Amino acid sequence: MTSTGGAAARLAEALGVVLGADEIPLRLRAWDGSEAGPVGAPAITIRSRRAVRRLAWAPGELGLGRAYVAGEIDIEDDVFDTFAALTSVGRWAAAGQPRGVSLRDRLRLLRTAVRLGAVGPPPPVPPEEVVPTRRRRRHTRAGDAAAVTHHYDVGNDFYALVLGPSMVYSCAVWDDEDTGLDAAQKAKLDLVCRKLGLRPGMRLLDVGCGWGSLALHAAERYDVDVVGVTLSGEQARLARARAADAGLAERVEIRVQDYRDVTDGPYDAISSIGMSEHVGRTALPTYVARLHDLLRPGGRLLNHAISWNAGATSWDSDTFIARYVFPDGELLPLHEVVAALEAQRFEVLDVEALRRHYALTLRSWVRRLEQHWDEAVTAAGDGRARVWRLYMAASALAFEAGDMGVNQVLVQRPGGSDPPLRRTAWL
Structure with a gap:
């Protein structure tokens, strides 16, 4: 030294x-x-x-x-x-x-x-920080809406710079490291549709639909009717505009709605991509039961979620990720998610681990953010751009180290036709 x-x-x-x-x-x-x-x-x-x-x-x-x-x-x-x-x-x-x-x-x-002459009272926290209310009951409808607004309503222009044309904010599926982000996201959307067994005329519920990318892909490529729900007004506004621009407004309905308030089942298939991390351990049984009731007998549910691989965890409000990125978010081990699904008598058809894929996805998002840094700062502010750079880079390393994983769990509600004999139906 x-x-x-x-x-x-x-x-x-x-x-x-x-x-x-x-x-x-x-x-x-x-x-x-x-x-x-x-x-x-x-x-x-x-x-x-x-x-x-x-x-x-x-x-x-x-x-x-x-x-x-x-x-x-x-x-x-x-x-x-x-x-x-x-x-x-x-x-x-x-x-x-x-x-x-x-x-x-x-x-x-x-x-x-x-x-160093640095003694004094604690400096004010940056405005991007969410200071938790210790006694607040978590995962109420109002609390979940506020948490989603904090993370997702930072500006569609900002997210477009980071995510690229796909506007998909979840793990892509890569053939290899040279696939490219946009192609890898398209491959993920198509994989989800194939796993769900989508066919013309089906009804798909996309829980946590983001900016509508999966809804548009399913409606356009698989000829299904889609209802997408999100708690983000910014996401819904852009998703509706994208559906109209694609000529799919009659096939794709985007709602600002809590999943607990969806009542117009049954649906033939349900997708939940990167959404259940916002549900939390205590609300997980309610979440699974609600989706079970919205799904027709024999229908499939695909739950795509980040998992914590480093042992048992509990939510800690004093971490950077909780204060700046995902207020009230929780990562659960895979076995807890599968146990909750099986407790509702869902049959597990397939579990696919995509840990390495998410590391590649996050590195691509960081590159895009850094390439468009000045525009990102203009769109969302210097502090917000710094938060995203910090959390995405640190998360990429956590996936590479195996501390975190991401899994697609495909399940089927009992009744209806039998699932295919082999996974080749969606590979």
């Missing part, structure tokens, strides 16, 4: 305390021009003493995240290399995030803050 002294050496000490590491694998550049850390390592710039104050008050991922969103810390090199280095040591390497800072370590941080 080389150091030019000054604030950077103190900052390296502070970050080492937060990470639980004697040496940090990053090059730090401080506001006074000093540097510390291994030469050639990924570099970050700390632009303000306020970043140190944030770490003193929140010595973990939340403090680091706040400083980055506020522009007090900047990533100078490749974002994936930087995060990979950050998560390779100390508490993050052992537990996925820098938690469990002891009282002794907090006192060391406070002394460092004093030496």
